[in-house]
Amino acid sequence: MVGFPQESAVSDLKSSGLFHTLARLPHELGRPVGRVAYIPQIDGLRFLAIFVVFVWHSSLRASRYADRLQKQGIDSGTLYRWFPHGEIGVDLFFFISGLVIAQSFLYRKSKWSFRDFYTKRFMRIYPPYILSLLGCFAVLGLTHHVPEGGGSFASNIPLLHSFAASAVYVHSLWFNAPSRLNPPMWSLEIEIQFYLIVPFLMLAYLRLKRQAARMAVLAAVSAAAILVVASFHLHGPMDHRFRIGLLAYAPYFLAGIATADLSKPGCLLNRIKPGAAYDAVMVVALVAFTGFGLWLCGNDAHPQGFWLNVISPLAGLVIVSMIYLGALYGHVSRAVLGLPWIALIGTMCYSIYLTHIAVVQGVSDIVLSRLHLENRWLIWGIWLPSLAVAVFGVGLVFYLLVERPLMNGGAKVARHDAGKTVLPHAAA
Numbered sequence: 001m002v003g004f005p006q007e008s009a010v011s012d013l014k015s016s017g018l019f020h021t022l023a024r025l026p027h028e029l030g031r032p033v034g035r036v037a038y039i040p041q042i043d044g045l046r047f048l049a050i051f052v053v054f055v056w057h058s059s060l061r062a063s064r065y066a067d068r069l070q071k072q073g074i075d076s077g078t079l080y081r082w083f084p085h086g087e088i089g090v091d092l093f094f095f096i097s098g099l100v101i102a103q104s105f106l107y108r109k110s111k112w113s114f115r116d117f118y119t120k121r122f123m124r125i126y127p128p129y130i131l132s133l134l135g136c137f138a139v140l141g142l143t144h145h146v147p148e149g150g151g152s153f154a155s156n157i158p159l160l161h162s163f164a165a166s167a168v169y170v171h172s173l174w175f176n177a178p179s180r181l182n183p184p185m186w187s188l189e190i191e192i193q194f195y196l197i198v199p200f201l202m203l204a205y206l207r208l209k210r211q212a213a214r215m216a217v218l219a220a221v222s223a224a225a226i227l228v229v230a231s232f233h234l235h236g237p238m239d240h241r242f243r244i245g246l247l248a249y250a251p252y253f254l255a256g257i258a259t260a261d262l263s264k265p266g267c268l269l270n271r272i273k274p275g276a277a278y279d280a281v282m283v284v285a286l287v288a289f290t291g292f293g294l295w296l297c298g299n300d301a302h303p304q305g306f307w308l309n310v311i312s313p314l315a316g317l318v319i320v321s322m323i324y325l326g327a328l329y330g331h332v333s334r335a336v337l338g339l340p341w342i343a344l345i346g347t348m349c350y351s352i353y354l355t356h357i358a359v360v361q362g363v364s365d366i367v368l369s370r371l372h373l374e375n376r377w378l379i380w381g382i383w384l385p386s387l388a389v390a391v392f393g394v395g396l397v398f399y400l401l402v403e404r405p406l407m408n409g410g411a412k413v414a415r416h417d418a419g420k421t422v423l424p425h426a427a428a
Contacts, residue, residue: 351403363387
């Protein structure tokens with residue numbers, strides 16, 4: 001009888017160097033870190049955010065395939081409503097952005113200049129952005145392909161006009177609609193709006209010497225933004241959330257700023273002792289995160305009524321704040337989100353975000369739609385893993401060739417978990 005030499009196989013794997021290579025790969029490919037300590041859990045949170053965005057966009061394409069079957073008289077059913085809306089992932093991204101950008105101002109010992117901030121931001125984010133935009137423009141322009149049921153891809157906005165507006169981050173403001181070239185870029189336009197004002201915001205913020213006063217101002221501005229946006233929703237269609245832009249998502253950025261401030265040495269969050277209680281907080285937060293995303297999916301991220309539009313961002317703020325607490329202070333949560341491969345994918349999130357929708361749409365149209373699947377479980381069971389491999393592969397290549405060389409000037413990787421007293425480097 002032939003046995004299975006499991007132990008010898010593992011031993012051979014380790015001795016061959018393959019095991020060591022796979023273990024070292026995230027370290028070698030991860031975020032270049034200079035003088036500032038690296039906390040992998042923040043990239044773990046980015047992983048969570050990009051995972052939700054990817055899964056929702058992929059399930060949306062699978063749902064459109066199922067809809068086409070329905071029109072042909074084939075009842076394949078759908079699982080779309082069982083996937084959280086990607087906007088909850090975007091909310092988490094905005095919270096993290098406020099956190100890490102505020103850190104660069106709150107923890108700087110020397111004087112900072114507006115020119116240095118804007119130059120660093122531009123060199124960090126614009127080359128990958130414009131390259132991905134040019135790629136989408138070239139493909140859509142040369143092929144003249146309009147995806148069936150492709151939403152914003154099928155917009156009647158001229159392609160060149162969409163490219164020009166997207167290139168300077170004003171597409172949503174100018175056309176009151178997301179980009180025809182790469183629809184998820186509406187959130188990057190909001191990021192740019194935040195970057196444009198954050199040096200002025202932090203300059204005024206730091207003039208308030210008492211932390212309690214700073215927290216009160218942030219709370220008041222967040223409350224005002226929520227009330228104003230809720231009022232807008234009473235009188236306009238869904239696309240108003242794009243036209244309003246930063247105002248609609250300001251509370252998430254401001255919550256990140258508050259978290260950075262409260263994490264300074266001697267402050268409230270810095271005095272927290274990590275423990276199992278925060279793992280429980282994370283479990284509750286993830287359940288709420290999923291439930292909130294499913295609710296957003298059910299109403300297409302456009303709740304009706306004034307009070308629902310007040311409660312929705314408040315609930316989102318509570319949830320992302322709880323997730324942050326769990327990630328930084330829960331023993332198990334901290335270990336899981338700090339896993340090298342999880343952190344690496346989080347590090348790559350910008351490259352994945354820039355490229356994923358083109359990959360998802362392209363693979364869906366060219367490959368998956370030709371498989372003639374008719375069972376709902378088979379559709380989603382093949383669709384999501386296939387797209388995950390394609391999206392991760394393309395994102396990794398884009399990250400290595402384009403994004404990573406621009407991170408901190410290509411500084412040598414110096415990675416370690418510095419504990420709860422140090423916030424991560426301000427890298428988007």
